[in-house]
Each structure stands twice: as structure tokens, then as C-alpha cells.
Amino acid sequence: MIDLENLPKTKFRGKNITLAHGAGGKAMRDLIDEIFVAGFDSPELTLLEDQARFDLSNLNKLGNRLAMTTDCYVVDPLFFPGGDIGKLAVTGTVNDLAVGGATPLYLTCGMIIEEGFPIDDLQRIVASMKSTADSAGVRIVTGDTKVVPRGAADKLFINTAGVGVIPETSNIQANRAQAGDVVVINGYVGDHGAAIVDARGELALEISTVTDCQPLNDLITEMLKVCPDIHCMRDATRGGLATVLNEFASSSEVAIQLDNTKIPVREEVRGVCEILGLDPLYLANEGKLIAIVSKEDSESLLAAMQKHPIGKDSCIIGAVEESPQGKVILETGFGGNRIIDMLIGEQLPRIC
Amino acid sequence: MIDLENLPKTKFRGKNITLAHGAGGKAMRDLIDEIFVAGFDSPELTLLEDQARFDLSNLNKLGNRLAMTTDCYVVDPLFFPGGDIGKLAVTGTVNDLAVGGATPLYLTCGMIIEEGFPIDDLQRIVASMKSTADSAGVRIVTGDTKVVPRGAADKLFINTAGVGVIPETSNIQANRAQAGDVVVINGYVGDHGAAIVDARGELALEISTVTDCQPLNDLITEMLKVCPDIHCMRDATRGGLATVLNEFASSSEVAIQLDNTKIPVREEVRGVCEILGLDPLYLANEGKLIAIVSKEDSESLLAAMQKHPIGKDSCIIGAVEESPQGKVILETGFGGNRIIDMLIGEQLPRIC
Incomplete structure (x- = not known):
């Protein structure tokens, strides 16, 4: 404070x-x-x-x-x-x-x-x-x-x-994801949600997670320099990563396949989620962007992101496929798949 | 409803x-x-x-x-x-x-x-x-x-x-009032405040006053056609007519002299004010503008305003003078003068 x-x-x-x-x-x-x-x-x-x-x-x-x-x-x-x-x-x-x-x-x-x-x-x-x-x-x-x-x-x-x-060069829209694109994120998910749960003190948790609340515009400037044609981009706030990806899949009429082992979640945040029955994919973030870009652009984009202080943990977490249209699918890591729907109901009120 | x-x-x-x-x-x-x-x-x-x-x-x-x-x-x-x-x-x-x-x-x-x-x-x-x-x-x-x-x-x-x-032609600012200018209003003051008091029903009043809540932009378009050089203009919402005029007087470092007999107040609104100990000059409006223009422009401006449905009761209520700087003075109609200060304290909470 x-x-x-x-x-x-x-x-x-x-x-x-x-x-x-x-x-x-x-x-x-x-x-x-x-x-x-x-x-x-x-x-x-x-x-x-x-x-x-x-x-x-x-x-x-x-x-x-x-x-x-x-x-x-x-x-x-x-x-x-x-x-x-x-x-x-x-x-x-x-x-x-x-x-x-x-x-x-x-x-x-x-x-x-x-x-x-x-x-x-x-x-x-x-x-x-x-x-x-x-x-x-x-x-x-x-x-x-x-x-x-x-x-x-x-x-x-x-x-x-x-x-x-x-700028004239930019055309970022939720309906521009296409099969073959990849999904990029700039770091760990769920930190903001976990920090708010902790701050409420109702659960007597003792964690050290702080909110990821941070302006993303400087990172995005660097991203657009190496990759002017970002197809889709959104910050994953209320409703979390899962909600943004569902919006992209639905608007673009594509499927998005996620690799669970690649999605960065801190151990502590995972712990909070387990105690409370929450899913980190739906937890709010305030400094995480999800970008969808062509595979060709992804390597130079990732390199540029990782050079930035708020992008050092950037990684590719999934890929865009043709079908099933409008669905987000999580590979669970044991060869299984699970559909990640939009958030149904309420996770945490007054999270932002 | x-x-x-x-x-x-x-x-x-x-x-x-x-x-x-x-x-x-x-x-x-x-x-x-x-x-x-x-x-x-x-x-x-x-x-x-x-x-x-x-x-x-x-x-x-x-x-x-x-x-x-x-x-x-x-x-x-x-x-x-x-x-x-x-x-x-x-x-x-x-x-x-x-x-x-x-x-x-x-x-x-x-x-x-x-x-x-x-x-x-x-x-x-x-x-x-x-x-x-x-x-x-x-x-x-x-x-x-x-x-x-x-x-x-x-x-x-x-x-x-x-x-x-x-538009390029317009330069309306609170600090442009000058001695010799006149003060124009587009109708009755206090209707919104009185309507809210009535709606709360706490006072068992039975009045027929309705809010003056109305977009002013069409009227202002007509005003700017005949008088592109409006010096000051503001809508008199929270704090009422008195507050807007004090802001003009203070920003422009001039005095504003009001003629109490010219300020349009409905009898019903005056009645509500008397019962509650309120002053109609401080009562909120949601469709009243106060404009300050040169005396030369005022006649054609007033004519244009009076032709408009929400300007038919427009009139001149006062004049700008050199001193006392920053003061708003009300001629009470019996040869007396009274300083109209900024609103001190609270009139009606949650008025807008």
C-alpha cells in the first residue's frame, strides 16, 4: 500500500x-x-x-x-x-x-x-x-x-x-483465428484471482502470490514490431483463459487445442484452486494476454516477448484447428481430452 | 416508465x-x-x-x-x-x-x-x-x-x-466571460430536483413537476448557427444555476449580476423549496444550459433559442460586470443585493 x-x-x-x-x-x-x-x-x-x-x-x-x-x-x-x-x-x-x-x-x-x-x-x-x-x-x-x-x-x-x-497496420479481431495458428501467453495464469482470495483472508491461506496486475501496452508495442499481423489478442481477466479462448473459437469458428502441460500455473495457485474447487483456467488475471498468430510468426514473436520484463515466461500453449468448430479442448497429458466450456455460474464475486 | x-x-x-x-x-x-x-x-x-x-x-x-x-x-x-x-x-x-x-x-x-x-x-x-x-x-x-x-x-x-x-469555429470556455456580456438560460430552473424530491415520496407532496432531463445538443446546434462565438456555456446540474455562475465568475475573474425577477422558477418548485428550506438557484437541473454571450449577439441568439421546443422559455437573467471579481450577485427586486456563493454543504443526496 x-x-x-x-x-x-x-x-x-x-x-x-x-x-x-x-x-x-x-x-x-x-x-x-x-x-x-x-x-x-x-x-x-x-x-x-x-x-x-x-x-x-x-x-x-x-x-x-x-x-x-x-x-x-x-x-x-x-x-x-x-x-x-x-x-x-x-x-x-x-x-x-x-x-x-x-x-x-x-x-x-x-x-x-x-x-x-x-x-x-x-x-x-x-x-x-x-x-x-x-x-x-x-x-x-x-x-x-x-x-x-x-x-x-x-x-x-x-x-x-x-x-x-x-495504427493502419494492425487488424486484431476475435474472428481472425485460423487452422494452423498457435496460441501464445505471456506467463502464469490465475495469480490475480489467487491474490484476491488470499487478501480476503476468509480461508486462512498463507501464500505469497501477488496479483499480476500490470499494463500490457509496452509489451504489445514490442510484439507488434516483430509481428504486425497478430490475428487475435485479448487479456484474460474475469472468466480467465478459458473464457477468452472460447470467445476466439466461437467468433472464428475454429477449434482451439490446448496442451495442459504447457499452461503456466504456479504451484501455490494450483493449491488454492484445489482447496477451493476452482479451475485455474477460469481464474482472473490482470496482466495476461492471449495472442493467436500464424505458426511462421510465432518464433520471432515469442523471442521478442521473452526479452520483455513482463513477457519472460511467455510460451505457446496450444494450436488452432479446423474442428470441432467453436470448441476449446484440453489435452490432459494422459492422452485424454476434455472440453473447456465457457464459465458456467460464478467463481468469485468482486474479483475486479 | x-x-x-x-x-x-x-x-x-x-x-x-x-x-x-x-x-x-x-x-x-x-x-x-x-x-x-x-x-x-x-x-x-x-x-x-x-x-x-x-x-x-x-x-x-x-x-x-x-x-x-x-x-x-x-x-x-x-x-x-x-x-x-x-x-x-x-x-x-x-x-x-x-x-x-x-x-x-x-x-x-x-x-x-x-x-x-x-x-x-x-x-x-x-x-x-x-x-x-x-x-x-x-x-x-x-x-x-x-x-x-x-x-x-x-x-x-x-x-x-x-x-x-x-468544430474549429467554436471556443467555449469557462474563462471567457467579460464585462458587458449577458447571461442566457433556456427555461425554468429546479424542475429535476423537485421531481426527485417528489418521487421519493417522503414529504407527501402532490406536485405535477416532471424532470427537465433532456438532451441539449440539438438546441445548441441551433444556437451556434446564429452565434458561433458563445463565450461560456455549461449545463446547470448538481449545485444548480448558482454553482455554474460561480464557476464562470471565478474562472473569468468577473462579477455576474443576476436579476431575481427574471429567473424562471415554477410556482410549484418554489413551493417545494419553501417547505424544505431549499434555494431553487441551487437545485439540480438536467436540461438547462447557461450561456454567456456578447450583448450584440444576445438578441439573435435568444430569438433562435425561443424557436426551439426546449428553448421556448429562454431569457436573459443577468449581466457580466467587472467587479467584484469572482462574485455572483442577486438583485432581490427591492433594491437589495445578495451574494450567491457556491453551494456549501449538501442539498439532496443522489439527485443524479
Whole structure:
């Protein structure tokens, strides 16, 4: 958790959110100025307009298509091993832009805060958002704050929406997987899900797994340099690896064959799953991308990924086949096969 | 409230949201397909990508700057006289774009839903968003759904973010008011606030006031035709007319003198305010814009506004003066003056 001593001291230190902080008047203005504008430190925010503005000419230089995405974050608890809701809220939206081939640029930030929430925690979360935005090279340019009475929301929810620009050379789509392609991942699956389970402390587990929550855009830039024609790419968040692969198989009308022995899962994460009856293939990740590329491209792509700090454990975990269309099949390692369906029901609520 | 009989019958009729609807798997996919994709009916949503994409060349035709904004909506109750949270969520973001001179284009939609929420109500709200988006000429192009356990949120919160394009001719900013300018409004203030108070039913009022919730972009298009050089413009939502004028006075370092006899307030709204000790100048609106323009432009502007269905009650309510800088002053009508400060404290929680 970010140390409060390293953050600028405001008049809100030690205080709590009241309904007045969401009422549109002076108290809200003060909170916005001291916590959000100062914390996010973006030129657009200091103008105090209700909208941020950018020259289209600068966007045109980066590509020919605007990409737009949004996510709400309701993770519980707000602080967990390796991250917090702020880091998650920036990372998730940056990644949703980046996996489509877009250069992420600008983020909005909407906060729904429960009356009584500690402003110190809010300042920590804003600092975490700012630091994550900096590391991803994006700016938080406009926002909104709502306060609801005690009991009407659980502590804090964040929404971020983001825009980015896609270069002309890129054409990443869920329906472009074809027989002969291979499936690549940039590392271990399930770390985020396991870290949240651990943070909830309900199971008295003592594990050292931290969330994999990390912006993927820098890795993706390196990937696109050596392999501009990535066919499909998505980050495996809620619903995990299994869900993303099912989406690809279904959209592309192909089969995806996975090799269970190749899918990287930490022993600890496997242990958590065994205790709780979970499947690591469905566990949430916040820094894992799944890419489908031609076999010819895969070798140079993998080499480039493995050179990157967040891609060093990258590997090929499966291949695309013609049939059975729309199915994801796991080779269990004993010559057996098992169909990996979309997640049915609920694994863990409020995972992100 | 939108009649369910007029909406497509889905397999969810009469059912309630469960945690599985937010888990990222098959249940969520079904809900998204049948309620959101079918309800919003946008080509971008049917692609089922995590991001929407648009040709920048189409945006370049509309102007030279991209505008971006966001708002969270936590209004209580969800349905109220003349509107609902869905209408509000589209209108609010459309208006935040339009008052800056932007042509609103694309909206994102993030929903945080409490477990147990009736899916029929969700379908009604989505239909209301779609109908409002259609009337404003915008599309809802991407979204996100989170479900939280019972008690972790009060029924439903919505976030929308929006992008639009600002034409080269427009330069609307809160710091451009100057002495000699006049202050224009497009009608009665406080209707939204009064309608919400009435809808809560706590005061056993029997009034017929409905929310003024309405997209302003069509009216603003007509305004910009006759008066391209609008100096300042903002919609008076949370914090009301008083807050917007204080923001203009402060950003532009001018005084704003209001004539109390000219500010349109319905008798009923005035009555609600008297009973509750509220001031209509601070009451929320969801379809009222305040524009500051030169005196020379004001006559033709007013004529154009009065011709528009949502501008027929437009009038001049005040003037900009040099000093006292940063102050908003109300002539009370008996030769007296009163300083109208920013809203201190809280008027009505969860008004929008």
C-alpha cells in the first residue's frame, strides 16, 4: 500500500468523505482540487472544464482508427497483495485498448464513494492510479465524483473509460483465428484471482502470490514490431483463459487445442484452486494476454516477448484447428481430452 | 416508465440478476446479448469486442478537437416523473459534450448492478437509454457489467463516458466571460430536483413537476448557427444555476449580476423549496444550459433559442460586470443585493 507520508499533505488528512463532497458545491470543488487534480496532475484537469479536449491532428499521427472502451471496478478488498483498485482501474482499461492494437492515450475516471470513506485511502488510490498511468504512458483527463449515503455502496467503485488510436497496420479481431495458428501467453495464469482470495483472508491461506496486475501496452508495442499481423489478442481477466479462448473459437469458428502441460500455473495457485474447487483456467488475471498468430510468426514473436520484463515466461500453449468448430479442448497429458466450456455460474464475486 | 409489453420478450422476463451475470462467463454473455446488445442495437456492440473502433477520417470531417467526458449516475429512485436513471445517464453525458461545443458521437456504458435486481427493470432502463441516445443522435458503442452481492450497492449505478468532436469555429470556455456580456438560460430552473424530491415520496407532496432531463445538443446546434462565438456555456446540474455562475465568475475573474425577477422558477418548485428550506438557484437541473454571450449577439441568439421546443422559455437573467471579481450577485427586486456563493454543504443526496 502506498505510504501516506510520501504523499502531499492536504487539509483532508485523517478525515472522511461526507455527502457534501458529492453535492456539486464548495466541498466537492475542494476535494477535486486537492485530491484529484493535484493527484492526477494532468494539464486537462487543471482547466476545470467538464470535458477534456485534444487536437485531432495529434491523434491522426498515431493511426487511422479511434478505439474506445470502459470498465467498472468493484474489487473487494480495495487493497490486495501487489495492487489496489486504483492500479486495477487504470491497468484494466489500458489493457483493453492495447490488446486491440491501440496506443492507449486518455482515461476518464468516475468514482462512486460511500459516505464515511477515509480520504487518506482515496488519496492513496489516486496516487496508485497516477503512478500506473505514468508507467503506461496515459493521462487521466476528466472525471466525476459521486458520494452515496452509508450502506448504499460498499466503500468505493471506480469506472474508467479510455481512448486510444490504432495504427493502419494492425487488424486484431476475435474472428481472425485460423487452422494452423498457435496460441501464445505471456506467463502464469490465475495469480490475480489467487491474490484476491488470499487478501480476503476468509480461508486462512498463507501464500505469497501477488496479483499480476500490470499494463500490457509496452509489451504489445514490442510484439507488434516483430509481428504486425497478430490475428487475435485479448487479456484474460474475469472468466480467465478459458473464457477468452472460447470467445476466439466461437467468433472464428475454429477449434482451439490446448496442451495442459504447457499452461503456466504456479504451484501455490494450483493449491488454492484445489482447496477451493476452482479451475485455474477460469481464474482472473490482470496482466495476461492471449495472442493467436500464424505458426511462421510465432518464433520471432515469442523471442521478442521473452526479452520483455513482463513477457519472460511467455510460451505457446496450444494450436488452432479446423474442428470441432467453436470448441476449446484440453489435452490432459494422459492422452485424454476434455472440453473447456465457457464459465458456467460464478467463481468469485468482486474479483475486479 | 417504459411499458415492458412493448419490449422484445427475452428469456429473462420476470427473472433477477444473479452473481453469475457478472462473472464473465456464459450467464453474462447471455445477459449482454439479450439485454444490452439487443437493446442498444449498435453495430459496434454486435462485434462483441472489448473495444469499439471508429475511422478517424469521419471525426476529422466534424472538427479539429476531440472532446471527452464522463459521469456516474446514482440517482434514487431509479424511475421518477419524466425520466429514469437510463435517460439521465445518456442525457448528462451528451450535455457535458454539447455545452463545450462538441457534436456528441459515441457513449460507453458501465453498469454496477446489485444481485437480485429485476431484469425487467434493467431492460426498461436499457430501452430508455437507447431511446434517449437515438433522440440525441449518439450511439452506445461499448460497455461493461459488474454484479455485486446484495447490500454492496443500492440497486443500480450507471457510468457513461462520451466522445465528441468540436468544430474549429467554436471556443467555449469557462474563462471567457467579460464585462458587458449577458447571461442566457433556456427555461425554468429546479424542475429535476423537485421531481426527485417528489418521487421519493417522503414529504407527501402532490406536485405535477416532471424532470427537465433532456438532451441539449440539438438546441445548441441551433444556437451556434446564429452565434458561433458563445463565450461560456455549461449545463446547470448538481449545485444548480448558482454553482455554474460561480464557476464562470471565478474562472473569468468577473462579477455576474443576476436579476431575481427574471429567473424562471415554477410556482410549484418554489413551493417545494419553501417547505424544505431549499434555494431553487441551487437545485439540480438536467436540461438547462447557461450561456454567456456578447450583448450584440444576445438578441439573435435568444430569438433562435425561443424557436426551439426546449428553448421556448429562454431569457436573459443577468449581466457580466467587472467587479467584484469572482462574485455572483442577486438583485432581490427591492433594491437589495445578495451574494450567491457556491453551494456549501449538501442539498439532496443522489439527485443524479
